[in-house]
Amino acid sequence: MKGNGVTGNANPLRRVGALFDGARDWWEHAKTWQRYAVYLGAIVFALILPAPWIGTFMSPGSDWTTVLIYPIGTYILLAVGLNVVVGQAGLLDLGFVAFFAIGGYTLAYFATQHGWSYWPTVVFGIFLAAVSGVILGAPTLRLRGDYLAIVTLGFGEIIRITANNTDEIGGARGITGIPHPDDMPYIGLEFGVLPAPYYYLIVAAIVLVIIFSVRLQKSRVGRAWAAIREDEDAAELMGVPTFKFKLLAFAIGAMIGGLAGGIYAGKAVFIEPNTFPFILSATILAAVVLGGSGNLPGVMLGAFVIAWLPERFREVDWLKTALGGKDPAEFRILLFGGVLVLMMALRPEGLLPSRRRKAELHEGTGGMGTMGAEVAGPDTEVSTTEAAK
Amino acid sequence: MLDDFLNQFLPSTVGGLVIGSIYALVALGYTMVYGVLRLINFAHSEIFMIGTFTSLVVVTAIAPASPLTGIALFGVMLLIIVLSAAVSGGAAVLLELVAYRPLRRKGATRLTALISAIGASLFLQELFALVIIPWLTGNAGRNQQSSPRIVDRDTVFTIGNAAVRIDHIIVVVAAVIMMIALDRVVNRTKIGRGIRATAQDPEAAVLMGVSIDNIVRVTFLLGGAMAGVAGALYLMEFENTVFNVGFVLGIKAFTAAVLGGIGNLRGALIGGVVLGLIENWGAIFLGSEWKDVIAFTVLVVVLMFRPTGILGESLQKARA
Numbered sequence: 001m002k003g004n005g006v007t008g009n010a011n012p013l014r015r016v017g018a019l020f021d022g023a024r025d026w027w028e029h030a031k032t033w034q035r036y037a038v039y040l041g042a043i044v045f046a047l048i049l050p051a052p053w054i055g056t057f058m059s060p061g062s063d064w065t066t067v068l069i070y071p072i073g074t075y076i077l078l079a080v081g082l083n084v085v086v087g088q089a090g091l092l093d094l095g096f097v098a099f100f101a102i103g104g105y106t107l108a109y110f111a112t113q114h115g116w117s118y119w120p121t122v123v124f125g126i127f128l129a130a131v132s133g134v135i136l137g138a139p140t141l142r143l144r145g146d147y148l149a150i151v152t153l154g155f156g157e158i159i160r161i162t163a164n165n166t167d168e169i170g171g172a173r174g175i176t177g178i179p180h181p182d183d184m185p186y187i188g189l190e191f192g193v194l195p196a197p198y199y200y201l202i203v204a205a206i207v208l209v210i211i212f213s214v215r216l217q218k219s220r221v222g223r224a225w226a227a228i229r230e231d232e233d234a235a236e237l238m239g240v241p242t243f244k245f246k247l248l249a250f251a252i253g254a255m256i257g258g259l260a261g262g263i264y265a266g267k268a269v270f271i272e273p274n275t276f277p278f279i280l281s282a283t284i285l286a287a288v289v290l291g292g293s294g295n296l297p298g299v300m301l302g303a304f305v306i307a308w309l310p311e312r313f314r315e316v317d318w319l320k321t322a323l324g325g326k327d328p329a330e331f332r333i334l335l336f337g338g339v340l341v342l343m344m345a346l347r348p349e350g351l352l353p354s355r356r357r358k359a360e361l362h363e364g365t366g367g368m369g370t371m372g373a374e375v376a377g378p379d380t381e382v383s384t385t386e387a388a389k
Numbered sequence: 390m391l392d393d394f395l396n397q398f399l400p401s402t403v404g405g406l407v408i409g410s411i412y413a414l415v416a417l418g419y420t421m422v423y424g425v426l427r428l429i430n431f432a433h434s435e436i437f438m439i440g441t442f443t444s445l446v447v448v449t450a451i452a453p454a455s456p457l458t459g460i461a462l463f464g465v466m467l468l469i470i471v472l473s474a475a476v477s478g479g480a481a482v483l484l485e486l487v488a489y490r491p492l493r494r495k496g497a498t499r500l501t502a503l504i505s506a507i508g509a510s511l512f513l514q515e516l517f518a519l520v521i522i523p524w525l526t527g528n529a530g531r532n533q534q535s536s537p538r539i540v541d542r543d544t545v546f547t548i549g550n551a552a553v554r555i556d557h558i559i560v561v562v563a564a565v566i567m568m569i570a571l572d573r574v575v576n577r578t579k580i581g582r583g584i585r586a587t588a589q590d591p592e593a594a595v596l597m598g599v600s601i602d603n604i605v606r607v608t609f610l611l612g613g614a615m616a617g618v619a620g621a622l623y624l625m626e627f628e629n630t631v632f633n634v635g636f637v638l639g640i641k642a643f644t645a646a647v648l649g650g651i652g653n654l655r656g657a658l659i660g661g662v663v664l665g666l667i668e669n670w671g672a673i674f675l676g677s678e679w680k681d682v683i684a685f686t687v688l689v690v691v692l693m694f695r696p697t698g699i700l701g702e703s704l705q706k707a708r709a
Binding site: 094145155157162289330331333341 | 428429487488491492497499500501502504505507508509510511512513514515519636637640643644647676678679682685688689692693696
């Protein structure tokens with residue numbers, strides 16, 4: 001009988017989920033030294049990743065190290081930032097690209113027009129991004145989730161259009177001649193044309209941001225975010241100053257976006273308004289949601305896959321002919337869209353969710369947060385197998 | 390600057406009313422779906438886009454050698470409006486079936502549904518850009534597609550220094566007629582009663598024997614049809630369309646819905662017109678490249694200070 005008792009779960013992604021759940025369980029029970037071993041392994045992995053022999057497989061058509069910086073590294077950094085907002089605090093932000101843009105344009109404008117040096121300007125860019133996060137959040141964070149989403153989308157577009165219309169910061173032609181990061185001879189990094197130093201820079205940024213994000217998640221702040229995410233009204237009643245914490249999430253996410261912007265601009269040397277379109281916000285959101293929002297390894301995996309797959313399939317000949325001569329990478333957004341719809345129906349928690357998040361999303365049936373009717377109605381199936389866990 | 394404003398005031402008021410009518414029609418779809426499902430149908434903008442392309446196909450098929458007048462004009466306009474409404478309505482029903490119904494079954498959260506909506510929106514945009522537009526027109530999918538002129542830009546009368554043309558009148562009159570028709574359906578028919586009941590109190594509606602699934606389907610159909618009509622009028626007025634025409638216009642139409650009072654049909658009309666006017670008047674001072682920013686700012690301001698909109702939320706209070 002539908003709706004009562006245990007329903008057979010016809011979800012085809014269940015096997016996949018079981019695989020990841022096993023790894024997840026091991027991690028929960030792993031000892032400290034085991035965890036540090038994994039961290040060390042991850043860093044070593046990141047350092048050897050640009051190796052040419054990996055590159056021949058992962059990216060036969062273009063330079064692997066460059067692909068690792070953009071889009072892969074940049075997307076991962078952005079996704080970790082957006083994860084703070086969407087995954088940890090549960091705020092749907094559709095305009096994250098605005099902070100990326102602010103970081104990039106701050107460096108571009110002040111370095112080229114006023115001759116500021118690289119690192120102070122990037123820090124200033126991070127600061128400006130945080131300020132704009134607060135400016136955006138202050139009036140809008142009291143809004144319901146879906147309204148907030150549209151407003152943040154509008155904000156992202158406002159930033160892009162303003163950049164386009166303001167000749168002082170380059171207008172439609174953008175800004176060129178952005179300086180590279182200052183050389184660091186004491187660790188042997190020279191930022192010129194070669195991609196390798198930028199890769200290590202991005203890895204360092206990602207590691208830093210991850211440490212920061214995890215520390216936050218395990219602190220009082222992270223617990224407040226989890227409470228807000230699960231049930232804001234209850235959190236407020238329990239004395240959590242929800243507005244302040246939401247604003248903090250926005251600001252921190254914005255800062256990470258700003259950092260990514262500064263690093264990107266320093267490598268790309270040229271930026272323009274169309275470097276920061278809505279589709280990038282949507283792509284990073286897809287990475288976070290599909291990877292498993294709230295869960296760092298999931299988010300990074302999601303970002304990696306979303307950044308790498310289109311590049312990988314860009315020059316695959318048989319695929320090209322199958323698509324009538326078109327570059328397969330052009331189909332990536334079509335695929336994202338389709339996958340998003342599919343995943344929301346089958347596995348809304350993403351590929352590598354945290355246990356908690358998965359439980360939250362499969363709660364199902366009436367009550368807080370149900371779409372549409374407050375009552376489930378006779379046709380709604382309830383997956384009580386999940387609830388029974 | 391002041392006489393600049395006075396000079397351009399009347400023409401831009403006319404322009405504002407025209408684009409405002411289009412916003413209003415699209416806003417109806419957002420507001421109805423929101424009233425019944427409490428969901429922002431993010432992909433509604435693509436339903437509008439589909440309407441413009443249906444219209445384009447019909448017009449190119451008819452291929453008028455010169456702009457039409459009289460009975461021929463009326464007939465062609467009726468044809469493109471009806472066909473666009475039908476195709477868009479059908480697309481909306483399909484959208485609901487694929488992107489939202491599975492989520493309703495599972496009792497998914499609003500945010501999950503919104504993400505699914507975003508996915509559907511992206512999918513439809515890209516489907517048109519990569520496959521459908523090249524197939525329909527033989528042109529590159531991401532380019533602007535232009536339409537032959539359907540009606541001449543004859544001035545019918547002038548108010549001050551503003552010329553009110555036949556195409557202006559067609560847009561506004563058609564929009565008003567559609568809105569009156571929708572109002573009739575929602576307020577005078579059984580299915581309309583079902584819609585209002587579901588919007589007001591879903592639990593009681595189910596108890597009274599309303600089939601929620603049917604209601605949702607009809608809501609999407611009606612909203613989609615309105616967007617289709619908007620698409621036909623848009624193409625007639627602006628004579629071009631593009632695969633992502635829905636993106637910005639959709640957000641503005643949503644702004645209009647919120648401005649007028651989300652869930653409120655009359656609100657959609659008022660919101661659309663007011664937004665069109667604000668946008669155009671603002672453009673006199675700031676320049677037309679800032680129109681979109683003006684519209685988005687209106688969105689933020691309304692949501693900050695009066696989130697219930699001008700007429701206040703509620704589908705069931707459509708009688709106001």
